[in-house]
Amino acid sequence: MAxxxxxxxxxxxxxxxxxxxxxxxAAGFPTMHRNAMFNDIHYCNNIHNADGSWQQENxxxxxxRNVLDWIDFHVEESKFDATLLNLDCCNIDGSMLCSxxxxxxxxxxxxxLGEKLHQSLENLKHKHVDDITQNYMLNETYELLNTFLSDLxxxxxxxxxxxxxxxxxxxxxxxxxxDFSYCNEYKTQPTPESDNGYESYSESLQSSxxxxxxxxxxxxxVGSDSDPEYTETHYTYSPKSFIKQEPVxxxxxxxxxxxGRGSELFVENKKNKHAPRGTHLWEFIRDILIHPEKNQGxxxxxxxxxxxxxxxxxEAVAQLWGQKKKNSSMTYEKLSRAMRYYYKREIxxxxxxxxxxxxxxxxxxxxKLEELAL
DNA sequence: GCGGGTTTTCCTGATT
DNA sequence: AAATCAGGAAAACCCG
Numbered sequence: 001m002a003x004x005x006x007x008x009x010x011x012x013x014x015x016x017x018x019x020x021x022x023x024x025x026a027a028g029f030p031t032m033h034r035n036a037m038f039n040d041i042h043y044c045n046n047i048h049n050a051d052g053s054w055q056q057e058n059x060x061x062x063x064x065r066n067v068l069d070w071i072d073f074h075v076e077e078s079k080f081d082a083t084l085l086n087l088d089c090c091n092i093d094g095s096m097l098c099s100x101x102x103x104x105x106x107x108x109x110x111x112x113l114g115e116k117l118h119q120s121l122e123n124l125k126h127k128h129v130d131d132i133t134q135n136y137m138l139n140e141t142y143e144l145l146n147t148f149l150s151d152l153x154x155x156x157x158x159x160x161x162x163x164x165x166x167x168x169x170x171x172x173x174x175x176x177x178x179d180f181s182y183c184n185e186y187k188t189q190p191t192p193e194s195d196n197g198y199e200s201y202s203e204s205l206q207s208s209x210x211x212x213x214x215x216x217x218x219x220x221x222v223g224s225d226s227d228p229e230y231t232e233t234h235y236t237y238s239p240k241s242f243i244k245q246e247p248v249x250x251x252x253x254x255x256x257x258x259x260g261r262g263s264e265l266f267v268e269n270k271k272n273k274h275a276p277r278g279t280h281l282w283e284f285i286r287d288i289l290i291h292p293e294k295n296q297g298x299x300x301x302x303x304x305x306x307x308x309x310x311x312x313x314x315e316a317v318a319q320l321w322g323q324k325k326k327n328s329s330m331t332y333e334k335l336s337r338a339m340r341y342y343y344k345r346e347i348x349x350x351x352x353x354x355x356x357x358x359x360x361x362x363x364x365x366x367x368k369l370e371e372l373a374l
Numbered sequence: 375g376c377g378g379g380t381t382t383t384c385c386t387g388a389t390t
Numbered sequence: 391a392a393a394t395c396a397g398g399a400a401a402a403c404c405c406g
Contacts, residue, residue, distance in 0.1 A: 254382025255401050
């Protein structure tokens with residue numbers, strides 16, 4: 001940690017220990033009697049918070065500087081004596097911070113500050129997970145609407161504006177490169193001074209969840225998703241519904257779906273191309289986990305070393321998997337059945353008694369820190 | 375075309 | 391009560 005940053009913390013803390021204007025923060029509003037949620041989400045103007053970007057960013061993606069700013073804010077607010085801080089513990093990035101449990105937090109920062117930090121972190125995590133869910137649903141709606149509009153017979157609407165043009169026109173930056181799909185998950189931009197080698201914002205956008213996960217990093221998965229042979233789905237419009245129609249009628253993979261689960265209105269497109277080689281489910285899951293900057297709160301490591309992980313947004317992950325396999329009817333229930341088959345092959349190990357928690361087994365690879373370091 | 379591997383789909387029943 | 395887990399069965403699809 002840079003010594004300037006240390007002194008930054010200590011100075012701020014000391015200034016609060018011996019304030020010239022008691023009970024007023026630098027921003028001029030009382031620091032007492034505000035709940036943690038309010039502080040974390042709505043406070044924006046504290047001048048001590050030199051960078052401030054931690055407030056809008058998912059804690060998973062915080063830089064070391066963000067973590068420091070966040071600790072600084074809470075040290076300052078709780079009038080904690082910063083000289084008691086083990087400063088080595090502050091030199092971590094967001095993903096490491098998020099892996100600390102409540103007990104570790106208390107042991108590291110003391111029961112008072114530790115509890116406060118833990119609460120704050122949980123609030124911020126939940127806030128961002130909720131954002132992701134909302135955006136995910138928004139994006140789905142967008143895609144449906146957009147496909148619907150673009151495939152309407154032109155005589156009906158006389159070449160009216162597409163959803164894209166509407167969205168883009170209302171976007172002051174006019175950045176047409178920004179594919180709406182999943183990009184909204186990046187509601188806020190990362191800090192320009194990002195110090196940990198994360199991708200730039202635009203790069204993140206371009207390789208947004210869809211793109212990046214469709215190009216798994218494992219050797220087996222190379223080029224797995226740049227399928228030029230992607231066959232477009234066609235739709236017909238009728239006053240009652242709009243129905244996807246395959247150019248060539250092919251049977252759906254797996255047991256024939258039973259009619260009656262929404263299939264009357266929306267006949268799913270069926271796979272009409274080979275699933276790319278190497279796009280195994282466990283690799284897809286692994287790649288979400290090893291790219292925390294793109295993970296967006298979908299999954300998290302429970303025990304990084306042992307390969308224990310948890311689904312945070314099980315249905316969202318299933319939808320992504322379905323999107324990758326061009327199967328919009330994928331659900332967590334089906335995905336989890338495939339996951340359970342991995343137990344026998346020891347690609348996964350069972351984790352008893354914990355919902356949505358799995359563990360990589362000895363026949364999986366590419367997730368261990370040592371492997372990734374290579 | 376065949377067979378093995380890997381899902382996908384559906385299902386029943388149990389557990390949390 | 392709803393979500394999740396467990397695992398059997400059957401089928402689809404890929405690949406060698």
